[in-house]
Amino acid sequence: MPEHLSTLQLVAAVFLTLAGVVWAIGVLRLLRRFRAQAIRELAAVRLPFLPAQRTGPPRESVELTPAEQDAFAGLIRQLGHR
Template identity: 65%
Template sequence: MPAHVSTLQLIGMAALTLATVAWAVVVTRLLRRNRRAALAWHAGRVLPVLPLQEQAGPPRESVELTPAEQDAFAGLVRRLGGR
């Protein structure tokens, strides 16, 4: 026993250590018991909040360009292509 520690301090430290260990054991058991029940409950639930997802995307849109628009686009691509 260290010389600078009183007997009451050692008893208090031992009691706090035992209380901490007991608390940790009880909390661990409660969490394990509740986890099984929560997993079973969540497995049977369907989330009604999420809408049904479409398998395909929206239809593709396209626009025919006039020859002047095609030339302007080609010029833009040439100007931006060198960067």
């Protein structure tokens, strides 16, 4: 215990530290609760005047001939040696 501090000062410092920790835990719990509630409400709200958003064009695929597959494999081997 430091000599220049009284017992009352040490008790007050401990009390204020504990009060700060309890306050921080309470604020974090409130923020988590309200954030979860806001996310649920946001997901439920739909704006009817906006059109549906598309993510992008549909995927396309092309079957390769055996000669094209061999050429592609050769290209991959060439790029792999770098």
